[in-house]
Amino acid sequence: MDIVINGIHYEVDNNTTILQACRRAGIDIPTLCHDDRLEPFASCRMCLVEIEGSNKLVTACSTHVKDKMVVYTHSEKVIKARRDVLDLIIGNHPLECLSCDKSGQCKLQDYCYEYGIIESSYLGDKREPYVDTSNPFYDYDASKCILCGLCVRVCGELQCTSAIGFEDRGFDTIVKTPFNEGLINSKCVSCGNCVSVCPVGALTPKAQKFRHWETKEVQTTCSYCGVGCQLNLIVKGDKVVGAQPSLEGPNDGLLCVKGKFAYKFINHPDRIKTPLIKRNGKFEEVSWEQAYRYIRRKVIEIKEESGPEAFAGLTSARCTNEENYLFQKLFRAVIGTNNIDHCARL
Amino acid sequence: MITIEELKRIKEEQRPILEKRLIEQGNVNINEDGSIVLNGDYYKKQVRIALKNCGIIDPNNIKEYIAVDGYFALANCLINKKAKDIIEDMKASGLRGRGGAGFPTGRKWETAFLYDADQKYMICNADEGDPGAFMDRSILENDPHSVLEGMAIGGYSIGADKGFIYVRAEYPLAVRRLRAAIDQAKELGLLGNNILGTGFNFDIELRLGSGAFVCGEGTALIESIEGKRGMPRTKIYRTAHKGLWEKPTIINNVETFANVPVIFQKGVDWFRSIGTEKSPGTKVFALVGKVENAGLVEVPMGTTLREIVFDIGGGTQNGKEFKSVQTGGPSGGCIPANLIDTSVDFESLDKIGSIMGSGGMVVMDENTCMVDIARYFLDFTVDESCGKCVPCREGTKRMLETLDKIVSGKGEEEDIEKLESLSETITLGSLCGLGQTAANPVITTLKYFRDEYEAHIQDKKCPAGACVDLVEYFITDKCIGCGACARACPVDCISGAKKELHVIDQDRCIKCGACMEACPPKISAVIKR
Ligand SMILES: Cc1cc2nc3c(=O)[nH]c(=O)nc-3n(C[C@H](O)[C@H](O)[C@H](O)COP(=O)(O)O)c2cc1C
Ligand code: SF4
Numbered sequence: 001m002d003i004v005i006n007g008i009h010y011e012v013d014n015n016t017t018i019l020q021a022c023r024r025a026g027i028d029i030p031t032l033c034h035d036d037r038l039e040p041f042a043s044c045r046m047c048l049v050e051i052e053g054s055n056k057l058v059t060a061c062s063t064h065v066k067d068k069m070v071v072y073t074h075s076e077k078v079i080k081a082r083r084d085v086l087d088l089i090i091g092n093h094p095l096e097c098l099s100c101d102k103s104g105q106c107k108l109q110d111y112c113y114e115y116g117i118i119e120s121s122y123l124g125d126k127r128e129p130y131v132d133t134s135n136p137f138y139d140y141d142a143s144k145c146i147l148c149g150l151c152v153r154v155c156g157e158l159q160c161t162s163a164i165g166f167e168d169r170g171f172d173t174i175v176k177t178p179f180n181e182g183l184i185n186s187k188c189v190s191c192g193n194c195v196s197v198c199p200v201g202a203l204t205p206k207a208q209k210f211r212h213w214e215t216k217e218v219q220t221t222c223s224y225c226g227v228g229c230q231l232n233l234i235v236k237g238d239k240v241v242g243a244q245p246s247l248e249g250p251n252d253g254l255l256c257v258k259g260k261f262a263y264k265f266i267n268h269p270d271r272i273k274t275p276l277i278k279r280n281g282k283f284e285e286v287s288w289e290q291a292y293r294y295i296r297r298k299v300i301e302i303k304e305e306s307g308p309e310a311f312a313g314l315t316s317a318r319c320t321n322e323e324n325y326l327f328q329k330l331f332r333a334v335i336g337t338n339n340i341d342h343c344a345r346l
Numbered sequence: 347m348i349t350i351e352e353l354k355r356i357k358e359e360q361r362p363i364l365e366k367r368l369i370e371q372g373n374v375n376i377n378e379d380g381s382i383v384l385n386g387d388y389y390k391k392q393v394r395i396a397l398k399n400c401g402i403i404d405p406n407n408i409k410e411y412i413a414v415d416g417y418f419a420l421a422n423c424l425i426n427k428k429a430k431d432i433i434e435d436m437k438a439s440g441l442r443g444r445g446g447a448g449f450p451t452g453r454k455w456e457t458a459f460l461y462d463a464d465q466k467y468m469i470c471n472a473d474e475g476d477p478g479a480f481m482d483r484s485i486l487e488n489d490p491h492s493v494l495e496g497m498a499i500g501g502y503s504i505g506a507d508k509g510f511i512y513v514r515a516e517y518p519l520a521v522r523r524l525r526a527a528i529d530q531a532k533e534l535g536l537l538g539n540n541i542l543g544t545g546f547n548f549d550i551e552l553r554l555g556s557g558a559f560v561c562g563e564g565t566a567l568i569e570s571i572e573g574k575r576g577m578p579r580t581k582i583y584r585t586a587h588k589g590l591w592e593k594p595t596i597i598n599n600v601e602t603f604a605n606v607p608v609i610f611q612k613g614v615d616w617f618r619s620i621g622t623e624k625s626p627g628t629k630v631f632a633l634v635g636k637v638e639n640a641g642l643v644e645v646p647m648g649t650t651l652r653e654i655v656f657d658i659g660g661g662t663q664n665g666k667e668f669k670s671v672q673t674g675g676p677s678g679g680c681i682p683a684n685l686i687d688t689s690v691d692f693e694s695l696d697k698i699g700s701i702m703g704s705g706g707m708v709v710m711d712e713n714t715c716m717v718d719i720a721r722y723f724l725d726f727t728v729d730e731s732c733g734k735c736v737p738c739r740e741g742t743k744r745m746l747e748t749l750d751k752i753v754s755g756k757g758e759e760e761d762i763e764k765l766e767s768l769s770e771t772i773t774l775g776s777l778c779g780l781g782q783t784a785a786n787p788v789i790t791t792l793k794y795f796r797d798e799y800e801a802h803i804q805d806k807k808c809p810a811g812a813c814v815d816l817v818e819y820f821i822t823d824k825c826i827g828c829g830a831c832a833r834a835c836p837v838d839c840i841s842g843a844k845k846e847l848h849v850i851d852q853d854r855c856i857k858c859g860a861c862m863e864a865c866p867p868k869i870s871a872v873i874k875r
């Protein structure tokens with residue numbers, strides 16, 4: 001069908017939302033509560049747009065296009081509404097950007113900058129302070145929460161744990177564990193998917209201190225299991241300081257507790273980074289080249305001496321599927337034994 | 347299984363018993379056409395359709411409902427009409443939803459009818475959460491079968507075999523009566539499987555709401571029935587398409603359903619002859635506030651506010667000057683005295699910035715401060731906002747804070763502009779009807795009573811003398827020094843020697859007004875200013 005966005009005609013499919021149509025057309029629509037993987041929630045009201053012939057503004061994320069629809073994404077009325085929404089949000093938000101971990105990667109900060117909101121026009125009450133630091137991997141500071149509901153919905157709709165939910169209502173609404181038992185006593189499995197989606201600094205990893213602009217992201221495959229989850233390691237200097245799930249892999253933007261939080265071994269001093277060969281009762285660091293040569297020599301020797309059944313191979317759940325496949329191939333086809341197993345069977 | 351003959355037999359058997367009882371009671375008139383109406387001036391000017399059986403039949407006895415033609419409309423529909431015919435009749439009747447928005451019921455049913463699905467649902471919205479509203483309660487408590495019958499007719503027409511009544515738990519009597527009514531209807535075979543041998547199945551279950559106003563909003567109500575937190579859904583699909591458990595669902599108000607059987611009993615033409623062209627039929631109002639005869643009033647649409655407030659309601663109490671009437675509950679607007687001849691129908695009320703809503707009607711007199719009224723309704727909304735969307739959750743709170751400032755004499759010039767700007771954003775930008783209408787009391791009072799806002803802000807005065815922070819009690823020189831006021835004052839802040847002028851210490855006065863009441867009426871030396 002044919003729709004007009006800001007004066008330009010576009011051809012779009014049935015069942016497309018205005019937001020999808022705009023994104024495809026390269027028109028930026030601000031959103032705080034939207035996530036393509038979740039049911040539209042339409043709570044933040046940042047994606048409000050104007051439709052010709054209608055008095056009300058509609059949310060682009062939850063309105064399907066109609067043939068001949070005429071949409072304005074940045075009209076005066078729309079901009080005023082978005083500015084007011086931001087004004088209202090920061091009216092109930094501590095302006096602690098100087099000390100907030102999220103600074104530089106906070107959607108609220110970005111939109112306030114874009115829409116020219118410096119401080120709130122409202123000096124009234126703020127949400128009752130509440131923090132939960134009981135989880136060993138991440139912290140929750142309710143005063144920074146903008147109630148976009150992304151964490152609640154990711155935990156319920158995608159992670160299927162439903163450890164957290166909304167409590168109380170109106171101005172007192174807050175995200176909490178049931179009966180306020182605290183994250184550590186809740187059903188939370190510490191997957192951190194809520195932390196990954198929080199657009200502001202309300203849910204943050206118990207992280208090393210860093211500023212987002214000091215880091216770069218390196219995409220990699222999670223080494224903890226065979227699923228092959230894609231993640232972006234957040235790297236500051238030569239140190240990994242965080243992990244963010246990638247939307248591109250089979251994990252569709254999700255991780256488990258290991259992928260999300262268990263990256264600290266990477267920088268651990270005890271971590272073995274080079275092959276070791278035991279000489280005179282002591283492990284000595286060698287190069288990969290030396291190690292391979294040693295293995296090759298020994299394999300040939302032992303195979304000639306005692307036959308292939310003298311070998312047994314044990315591989316690891318922390319290698320990728322492909323690596324495990326190659327390892328068993330090496331044992332079966334090259335060495336010639338079926339004595340091959342995997343730690344996940346133990 | 348009950349047959350139509352059996353239904354007729356019950357009617358013939360029960361009717362004389364009912365009439366005898368009513369004649370003995372002596373408070374009704376039995377007309378020649380068989381209709382029964384309550385006696386008295388208050389009722390004379392009313393036309394009762396939704397309330398027609400209230401106060402007349404015994405709600406605990408299904409046979410009395412049958413004696414006043416109950417369930418014959420359902421029988422007629424099931425036996426003689428196709429689903430499509432019923433929908434056409436409903437559309438022709440022009441019945442509009444009585445739950446607030448006034449959406450045409452026939453068109454709504456048609457939408458659900460047209461969707462093909464293995465399961466559809468019919469829901470009765472009995473959450474009645476508007477403060478001061480009790481019309482649905484009255485129907486549920488006094489005539490529960492009319493609602494069940496309306497739901498069954500609706501269910502048959504859209505193809506639903508399951509109905510839910512979402513009723514607030516604060517209505518225990520209504521819940522009990524509904525339970526009893528459902529049981530009796532099932533026992534007689536008027537609900538359940540193969541109703542009247544027609545092969546139509548329809549079952550109704552109750553679901554109790556726990557007192558959240560927002561659960562009266564259709565999608566929040568559905569969430570609540572599904573066992574989730576009562577928060578409105580964004581309407582990417584209409585509930586008639588994907589509602590309860592993603593199935594086509596129709597939600598109607600109690601009063602809407604109560605109108606349905608009558609329409610099929612007396613016909614579309616009869617129904618259309620009452621009310622106005624665009625709003626046929628009647629509407630029940632809960633007339634409350636500073637009015638002489640408070641109570642439920644059912645009048646044809648198009649009746650003027652004057653007729654309701656003065657002719658039926660008897661005007662304001664104690665001859666005070668009438669100032670305004672608020673319609674539509676917390677989402678409605680305050681209508682000033684000069685618009686008292688406005689006719690009460692969906693369009694006319696909308697035009698002057700108010701709404702029909704579910705039928706709340708609060709009368710206000712000269713002693714009501716309009717800023718304080720706006721504050722009162724907003725206080726309710728702030729409490730009842732579900733907290734999902736930003737404009738309503740944060741915006742109504744900021745608006746309330748601003749109004750609090752104004753009524754306590756701390757208002758500033760720019761506050762009015764701020765209120766107007768915020769009203770616009772909340773109205774345009776909120777997710778559900780609660781937020782979208784939350785600013786109405788402020789918008790209408792600013793429109794019609796702006797001078798009161800200005801008096802509060804500029805002169806730090808409350809013209810109605812209602813805002814405690816802006817009034818002071820003062821003893822004029824009419825004082826004879828009797829000391830009655832000083833003895834009445836609970837904080838002992840009145841001093842003065844016997845037979846001499848008494849003085850109130852304004853710093854300590856808590857503005858309870860006890861002094862004014864204590865001063866002998868002949869003297870009336872204490873004034874509020
Ligand atoms: C905040 C809010 C509260 C509502 N409360 C009620 C209610 O208590 N009872 C009711 O029938 N409708 C209520 N409604 C209206 C319903 O959403 C819905 O429009 C109505 O039940 C439809 O029935 P009708 O077409 O028969 O009027 C409410 C709407 C909103 C936005
Ligand atoms: S860490 Fe995972 S399980 Fe725990 S609350 Fe967050 S999303 Fe839910």
Ligand code: SF4
Nearest residue numbers: 145146148149151198
């Ligand atoms: S904690 Fe973060 S993700 Fe969760 S609702 Fe608050 S702002 Fe949104």
Ligand code: SF4
Nearest residue numbers: 732734735738778781
């Ligand atoms: S308008 Fe208010 S009640 Fe409705 S969804 Fe938004 S916060 Fe909830």
